[in-house]
Structure formats: structure tokens, C-alpha cells
Amino acid sequence: MRPQQGTYPAFLETYISKVKEDHILDALKANTQLLESFLKSIPQDKGDYAYAPGKWTIKQLIIHISDAERIFLTELYGLEEAMRNNPYLLKKMITQRIQMPINAL
Secondary structure (H helix, E strand, O other): OOOOOOOOOHHHHHHHOOOOOOOHHHHHHHHHHHHHHHHHOOOHHHOOOOOOOOOOOHHHHHHHHHHHHHHHHHHHHHHHHHHHHOHHHHHHHHHHHHHOOHHHO
């Protein structure tokens, strides 16, 4: 279910508004399929391509996305564990994450 406005920090609206699906599993499946299709369309010999000197290559971007997803998944497991075992910890985790300056994330 899509979160209701006012139940999350206002700055997250930029990201939440971009999600078309109402259910998280539908969004994850759709985005996984979209990313897989896009990556398959890139010729393998273009993996080391960067649009300008000093910019990331396609391979580096894929690794960056993979690393970020791993971090998000680890956080999700932590939230799931907190929901099952310690609602107080869940509230603390969410509060601390929201209060962190954006450059610390």
C-alpha cells in the first residue's frame, strides 16, 4: 500500500511520487524487469564506456547500483527484524535515519 502523505518526511515525496505502483512487491518486480531489459540492451563492448574523462563507466554504474541495493536490503532486513522483535528499536532506527543529514546517508 502506498504511504499517505504526512506519514513520512516531506523530502521523500520527490522519490515516492515517482513510484507508479501502489504495492511495493509490484514496484520491485517491475523495476527489476525494466533494469534487466535495459542492461541486456547494452552491448558488452560498451561496458568500459564513460561519456567523458573521469566519469563513471557503465560497469562502474552497475556496481554502484548493486552496492546500493545490497545496503538497502541490509537495512530492510534490520527493519523487519525490529518489527518482529522490538518495536522500540524500530522506532529508534526510523527516527535516527530520518534525522541524519542527507550527506551522511
